[in-house]
Amino acid sequence: MNADPALQKGSLKPEKLVDIEDLTVHFPVFRGLLRRQVGAVKAVDGLTFDIRRGETLGLVGESGCGKSTTGRALLRLYELTAGRILFDDKDIAKLDAGELRAVRPSMQMIFQDPQASLNPRLTVGAIIAEPLIEHGVLKGKARRDRVRELLDAVGLNPDYINRYPHEFSGGQRQRIGIARALALDPSFIVCDEPIAALDVSIQAQVVNLLQDLQKKLGLTYLFISHDLSMVRHIADRVAVMYLGKIVELGSVDQLFNKPKHPYTKALLSAVPMPDPKVEATRQRILLTGEIPNAVNPPKGCRFCTRCPEVIDKCRTVEPEWRELDGGRKVACHVAE
Amino acid sequence: MPGGQHRNSQWGRPISQVLEVRDLKTIFHTQDGAVHAVNGVSFHVEEGELLAVVGESGSGKSVTMMSLLQLLPMPPAEVTAGTAMFQDRDLVRLSPNEIRDVRGARIGFIFQDPMTSLNPVFTVGFQIMEPLRKHMGLSKAQARKRAAELLELVGIPSASDRLDDYPHQFSGGMRQRVMIAMALSCDPKVLIADEPTTALDVTVQAQILELVRELRQKLGMAIIWVTHDLGVAAGIADRIMVMYGGQIVEQAPIAELFDRPRHPYTQALLESLPGRHKIDERLRSISGQPPLLMAHPSSCPFAPRCRHKFDKCTTANPPLVRVGGVHDVACWLESATAEAAQ
Numbered sequence: 001m002n003a004d005p006a007l008q009k010g011s012l013k014p015e016k017l018v019d020i021e022d023l024t025v026h027f028p029v030f031r032g033l034l035r036r037q038v039g040a041v042k043a044v045d046g047l048t049f050d051i052r053r054g055e056t057l058g059l060v061g062e063s064g065c066g067k068s069t070t071g072r073a074l075l076r077l078y079e080l081t082a083g084r085i086l087f088d089d090k091d092i093a094k095l096d097a098g099e100l101r102a103v104r105p106s107m108q109m110i111f112q113d114p115q116a117s118l119n120p121r122l123t124v125g126a127i128i129a130e131p132l133i134e135h136g137v138l139k140g141k142a143r144r145d146r147v148r149e150l151l152d153a154v155g156l157n158p159d160y161i162n163r164y165p166h167e168f169s170g171g172q173r174q175r176i177g178i179a180r181a182l183a184l185d186p187s188f189i190v191c192d193e194p195i196a197a198l199d200v201s202i203q204a205q206v207v208n209l210l211q212d213l214q215k216k217l218g219l220t221y222l223f224i225s226h227d228l229s230m231v232r233h234i235a236d237r238v239a240v241m242y243l244g245k246i247v248e249l250g251s252v253d254q255l256f257n258k259p260k261h262p263y264t265k266a267l268l269s270a271v272p273m274p275d276p277k278v279e280a281t282r283q284r285i286l287l288t289g290e291i292p293n294a295v296n297p298p299k300g301c302r303f304c305t306r307c308p309e310v311i312d313k314c315r316t317v318e319p320e321w322r323e324l325d326g327g328r329k330v331a332c333h334v335a336e
Numbered sequence: 337m338p339g340g341q342h343r344n345s346q347w348g349r350p351i352s353q354v355l356e357v358r359d360l361k362t363i364f365h366t367q368d369g370a371v372h373a374v375n376g377v378s379f380h381v382e383e384g385e386l387l388a389v390v391g392e393s394g395s396g397k398s399v400t401m402m403s404l405l406q407l408l409p410m411p412p413a414e415v416t417a418g419t420a421m422f423q424d425r426d427l428v429r430l431s432p433n434e435i436r437d438v439r440g441a442r443i444g445f446i447f448q449d450p451m452t453s454l455n456p457v458f459t460v461g462f463q464i465m466e467p468l469r470k471h472m473g474l475s476k477a478q479a480r481k482r483a484a485e486l487l488e489l490v491g492i493p494s495a496s497d498r499l500d501d502y503p504h505q506f507s508g509g510m511r512q513r514v515m516i517a518m519a520l521s522c523d524p525k526v527l528i529a530d531e532p533t534t535a536l537d538v539t540v541q542a543q544i545l546e547l548v549r550e551l552r553q554k555l556g557m558a559i560i561w562v563t564h565d566l567g568v569a570a571g572i573a574d575r576i577m578v579m580y581g582g583q584i585v586e587q588a589p590i591a592e593l594f595d596r597p598r599h600p601y602t603q604a605l606l607e608s609l610p611g612r613h614k615i616d617e618r619l620r621s622i623s624g625q626p627p628l629l630m631a632h633p634s635s636c637p638f639a640p641r642c643r644h645k646f647d648k649c650t651t652a653n654p655p656l657v658r659v660g661g662v663h664d665v666a667c668w669l670e671s672a673t674a675e676a677a678q
Contacts, residue, residue, distance in 0.1 A: 274594070
């Protein structure tokens with residue numbers, strides 16, 4: 001008898017849609033007259049985690065921690081330095097360009113800045129049709145019907161098909177970006193700060209749309225954001241990154257109500273809450289300094305230079321990625 | 337907002353207003369016509385008070401602040417009406433030379449992006465010393481000593497050594513501390529901070545907010561803090577003013593506004609935030625888009641998106657009226673209930 005819920009439902013698909021092992025992306029640094037490589041920016045340094053079918057995994061951290069690089073590396077938009085990415089049980093880390101092309105339709109991306117990620121010279125119809133043309137699915141009227149259907153699905157009037165991006169507001173442009181990502185019927189979408197450029201009242205519209213689409217189409221999201229309150233709202237599980245490493249990963253409840261890693265605790269305590277009573281009484285853990293350089297990260301635990309709970313061992317021994325309670329994982333010597 | 341004496345609810349004694357703005361109007365002349373960016377804004381700041389100004393992009397919060405200090409390029413901008421009384425002088429009527437004496441001396445200003453507001457080719461020390469020598473008439477040696485004290489005040493380690501460093505040698509958070517040091521250099525009566533932590537990471541933002549809390553205790557100047565983040569406002573402000581479509585739609589002490597928001601826009605804004613209601617519930621979004629402000633508003637700017645809209649909202653623009661002891665709202669709904677009660 002197999003206890004795996006995905007198998008019980010009669011589906012033979014694995015529960016893990018994306019299974020990542022030791023994902024590493026280093027960007028070489030060249031210096032001097034001969035442009036010799038003098039080091040590497042260790043943007044993403046050995047991540048092991050998985051994304052379950054149909055869930056939203058939130059990926060949070062501050063700028064420069066490597067969260068966007070992780071998202072792009074998962075889609076093979078960056079050359080990997082090392083690591084394995086099982087997507088639907090198929091290792092896509094080693095695929096060549098041709099093989100990768102066959103997998104691409106099922107993994108898509110929504111970008112942060114809808115202004116920069118939509119070609120201003122193309123009509124909305126042409127932008128959304130581009131992936132369909134590129135992959136040779138649907139032609140003529142069928143393609144046009146599909147574009148209209150996608151516009152409708154993201155809450156835009158299908159009659160706007162011949163308009164240009166500048167005729168839309170920021171929130172509407174982000175809807176166009178979402179329609180384009182949906183064109184090829186993907187199963188997995190990396191949302192890279194999809195609401196960061198939008199006003200508060202518009203953010204809620206886009207987040208609701210993403211949730212509706214997920215329910216309707218059974219999508220799996222990696223939701224990258226620095227907005228912890230929004231991640232708490234949309235995600236099922238959350239991974240916290242610091243300087244190229246995931247330091248803690250757990251369910252929303254575990255992470256937000258009982259954080260274990262000192263960095264997670266500090267990060268949560270720094271988020272301003274829109275409630276003066278909470279703000280007046282809460283205990284803040286103030287970190288000193290800022291994130292160290294990823295070219296030359298601290299030895300041992302990367303957080304040891306700013307950690308309020310640091311012990312000697314942290315400065316020499318890198319903490320292992322271990323399971324703590326109920327599936328939560330943490331990389332810390334002190335957390336228990 | 338009624339002028340004259342105000343009573344500080346906390347201490348019960350009269351306290352004075354350091355800045356009083358009345359009916360300020362700023363328009364931008366563009367090829368497509370005039371944009372009414374600020375439309376009849378009236379507010380005041382009391383001594384030692386922190387007033388948060390919140391609103392979305394295009395609500396007119398930054399343009400209001402920049403109009404006060406004549407920081408807008410004119411043309412295309414034009415302040416068409418209003419007064420801004422500060423120390424018995426009307427800021428918007430001052431000559432370029434007169435306003436220069438006020439800017440950076442009696443009113444300090446902190447901008448959003450510390451990298452673009454510091455000059456990359458001069459040392460940080462030089463830039464902090466400049467207003468000290470110009471406005472306070474200090475000698476070079478005195479100014480340098482004061483600059484080092486200021487850097488220490490804002491929590492920059494080994495302050496006197498860092499005076500000779502250039503802005504790029506500081507991190508984002510440290511640069512914003514430098515900006516705060518510069519803004520505080522001449523002991524301003526009022527400090528205007530325009531989204532000072534928006535470009536910073538959340539843990540660095542927490543450090544800057546803590547610094548501002550400490551500095552308020554030590555220095556006691558009035559602060560106007562412009563932000564789009566209601567969480568930041570909740571954490572540091574005494575009073576909060578909500579702007580929409582170039583107007584003030586609501587104004588109240590911080591606890592009052594979060595407990596009893598009265599304008600439909602404020603209510604909708606608070607409801608759209610995650611974490612203000614039960615998890616798993618859908619976020620309540622505000623449908624539609626903010627107004628373009630191309631026409632002189634003859635109706636409530638929020639009417640097209642308002643769920644309580646009625647006839648009057650589309651025919652006349654509601655004035656800001658006092659509804660509770662310290663609570664002002666610009667909404668016909670409030671006037672309607674007031675009339676019904678009478």
